Amino acid sequence: GESVGLHLPTLSVQEGDNSIINCAYSNSASDYFIWYKQESGKGPQFIIDIRSNMDKRQGQRVTVLLNKTVKHLSLQIAATQPGDSAVYFCAETRRDDKIIFGKGTRLHILP
């Protein structure tokens, strides 16, 4: 079936460097995408979203890019900090209102 997936299960980044987490989706009818951060023992927390009529959206230290041609999302975190260590999920909202998650990428910050 159609699903949202991620390219890398674990990403290690030096503190202070930029992080880029990638996500591929296969449902071309999806029109809204969300990035979540999940810390150990907690529920997922909203980071940033983007609608299908946009290519880029920026927040505080985070940027999401959407390439509809190749069905690809990325989350960029600037100046990565120890507090950014977590698992990051992309999710898509389909036209039947379901929010479907990918498997997640663990971001590990190196000192």
Next chain:
Amino acid sequence: NAGVTQTPKFQVLKTGQSMTLQCAQDMNHNSMYWYRQDPGMGLRLIYYSASEGTTDKGEVPNGYNVSRLNKREFSLRLESAAPSQTSVYFCASGRGRDTEAFFGQGTRLTVV
């Protein structure tokens, strides 16, 4: 505001036992969701409710039932628990289509 509240936080069941996981939100949201999270599997949608009085199946509904009791509450029932249902269960709520969902802290369920 408490946001999304799940009870209990931890539960151990014996195979064949039944139980209901409770979820309540105080944000006046229309949509509510139940997910399960297994190691390496991400979050999988069990059931969701787009509005009070409606429910629909998600990706993995087998073995579960839900009730949207009112706008605030959305419960998940396991009629006959199986070891394969050992997981962390998350409830979430949202304003509706094309908006983010807000998650509770989860219920860690072990079926022995």
